[in-house]
Amino acid sequence: MSDATTGRRRADTGRIVTLTVLVIAAFLWLVPMIWVLAMSLKPNEVLMRTTAGLLPVPFTLDNFIQILNTAKVTRWFLNSIGVAVLMTGITLVLSSLGGYALARIPFRGARIMLIFIIAGLTVPEQAVFIPLDTMFASWHMNNTIIALVTPRLAVPFGVFLMMQFFKAVPKELEEAAILDNASRLKIFFKIMLPLARPALTTLGIFTFLYAWNDYLWPLVSATQENHYTITTGLASLQGNFAQSEGLGFLMATAVFASAPVLIVYLIFQRYIVQGIAMSSGK
Amino acid sequence: MATNSTSAPAAKGVADTERRRPRLSPDTVSGYGFLAPFLIVYLVFLVYPLFRGFYLSLHQWDLLAGPLGWTGLQNYQDLLTDPTFWTALGNTFYFVVLTVPLTTVLALVLALALSKPTRTNAVFRAIFFSSSIVSVTVVTLIWQMVLSPSRGILAQALGTVGIPPLDWLNDQHLAMLALVIATVWWSLGLPLMLFSAGLQQIPGDIYEAARLDNASGWRTFRYITWPALHRTTVLVVLIEIILHFQVFGQPFLMTKGGPAGSTRSLVQYIYESGFRDWHLGYASTGAMVLFVVMLIASLAQLHFSRKED
Numbered sequence: 293m294s295d296a297t298t299g300r301r302r303a304d305t306g307r308i309v310t311l312t313v314l315v316i317a318a319f320l321w322l323v324p325m326i327w328v329l330a331m332s333l334k335p336n337e338v339l340m341r342t343t344a345g346l347l348p349v350p351f352t353l354d355n356f357i358q359i360l361n362t363a364k365v366t367r368w369f370l371n372s373i374g375v376a377v378l379m380t381g382i383t384l385v386l387s388s389l390g391g392y393a394l395a396r397i398p399f400r401g402a403r404i405m406l407i408f409i410i411a412g413l414t415v416p417e418q419a420v421f422i423p424l425d426t427m428f429a430s431w432h433m434n435n436t437i438i439a440l441v442t443p444r445l446a447v448p449f450g451v452f453l454m455m456q457f458f459k460a461v462p463k464e465l466e467e468a469a470i471l472d473n474a475s476r477l478k479i480f481f482k483i484m485l486p487l488a489r490p491a492l493t494t495l496g497i498f499t500f501l502y503a504w505n506d507y508l509w510p511l512v513s514a515t516q517e518n519h520y521t522i523t524t525g526l527a528s529l530q531g532n533f534a535q536s537e538g539l540g541f542l543m544a545t546a547v548f549a550s551a552p553v554l555i556v557y558l559i560f561q562r563y564i565v566q567g568i569a570m571s572s573g574k
Numbered sequence: 575m576a577t578n579s580t581s582a583p584a585a586k587g588v589a590d591t592e593r594r595r596p597r598l599s600p601d602t603v604s605g606y607g608f609l610a611p612f613l614i615v616y617l618v619f620l621v622y623p624l625f626r627g628f629y630l631s632l633h634q635w636d637l638l639a640g641p642l643g644w645t646g647l648q649n650y651q652d653l654l655t656d657p658t659f660w661t662a663l664g665n666t667f668y669f670v671v672l673t674v675p676l677t678t679v680l681a682l683v684l685a686l687a688l689s690k691p692t693r694t695n696a697v698f699r700a701i702f703f704s705s706s707i708v709s710v711t712v713v714t715l716i717w718q719m720v721l722s723p724s725r726g727i728l729a730q731a732l733g734t735v736g737i738p739p740l741d742w743l744n745d746q747h748l749a750m751l752a753l754v755i756a757t758v759w760w761s762l763g764l765p766l767m768l769f770s771a772g773l774q775q776i777p778g779d780i781y782e783a784a785r786l787d788n789a790s791g792w793r794t795f796r797y798i799t800w801p802a803l804h805r806t807t808v809l810v811v812l813i814e815i816i817l818h819f820q821v822f823g824q825p826f827l828m829t830k831g832g833p834a835g836s837t838r839s840l841v842q843y844i845y846e847s848g849f850r851d852w853h854l855g856y857a858s859t860g861a862m863v864l865f866v867v868m869l870i871a872s873l874a875q876l877h878f879s880r881k882e883d
Binding site for chain 2: 310314318321322323324325327328331343344385386387389390392393394397398399400401402405409410412413414415416418419420421422423424425426427442443445446447448451475476477480501504505506507508511512523524526527530539542543546549550553554556557561564565568569
């Protein structure tokens, strides 16, 4: 047997071993989610006896039907939709306008503004949630959708992302319009914004996921049950239900709460991967 | 309407000098005009709260009654002499020290194993990333169930080979480990994607050269891949430190900070000072400490992400 064949055979074995390990790892990785999904599709009485099994046998949709008949859970879900849509929409407007100004308009003080805004990237939500709470309390605005949305709009990540995108657009595309004496607004809306669709999609997805999954600020700001988001609402159910007969219902609520983000992930996976590469400064 | 940029060509030179004369050039007006909507929100909801937080930390401030008087640095002195604060800070460091290396190494190994641009590898990456998409509430619910000694799938699986169930979340030695496991599962996606992006940037012909030289897999990694990934690795570690230093939901929801305060994190300490004990001024003091630690880590991150650009 020649050296080349042994070498190839060894490489083949290596590849098969790697693949086997990966398949097992990926399966184990998914087991917790598959198990929860299976439990959400089983009757509560069966779960009282045993929670074992990765397949939903016996199968039932009762838990999900029960969610639709539970006013507070559907209310939380709609609250989350409202917060996520509003936060995403406004973030896209503020970030694209601001990012364009910093990337393309040579205005006086642009550099200082850029540094001032980038400095905000060092301020985490966890460092300012207490003063924010006192601010909204003094305005009597805790437990409103505005309080849930606005603090996140101030995070400069979006402006920064859009600025990086607009910087990469070739100058020639704008110059013709400038020669025609088109206004900045016209250039922005007619030329730059249509080009920015991929960057806007990425930023939109990230903002939506953040809004949907945020826990600390909604926990602090929305303290009345009918103002919970689905994320804080689900947490409020955990203590009461896990021990009692409602395990299937609790698991179904977790699945229900994750459905929008998992759908977004399945559809827009490519943008998420690109966005991570972009935001790491590459 | 004449909001021309200074980069207009020479043919417009005369008009340009005329336009530059007013103190507020059209570019300055439109520049601040475009920036204004964000800038206002930024000033009101980020810059101002940061200073207000410092102001709060110098006061005794009640959640319902509001300000109860200026106390100077008293809150800082109280904080630094509170053993619970030091325990929480220590727990947070311990959590970071366990989570960050584990996530980084696991993400790097997976990224290397999945580095070939095939469809199968993309599917694998998507699977390992999928757990990062759900909220902390869902993650903690899943892992509370998985680790439950009476109904958990882990106890069931280990039971079939005769291993007795462990009460992970109520054991002082295991509780933190349980939080780390849940967190690694939740947060592996981001470093995996960052490493994958980093690997894609290494030119393929270097590997071709190494293969022609009959370099072993280890040597190729040690002398080509690892040095090329240096910047990515530093970034990943810094991002992970910043992210995990702010851990809150996992201990708050899975262990309530217990048993015996062994998993209480810094952010949880801040939250509980403010919203369980109603001492907002004192809580703000803790938040200032968090901010300073985060500032140092973030500046390092900015430094490394801008370098070699």
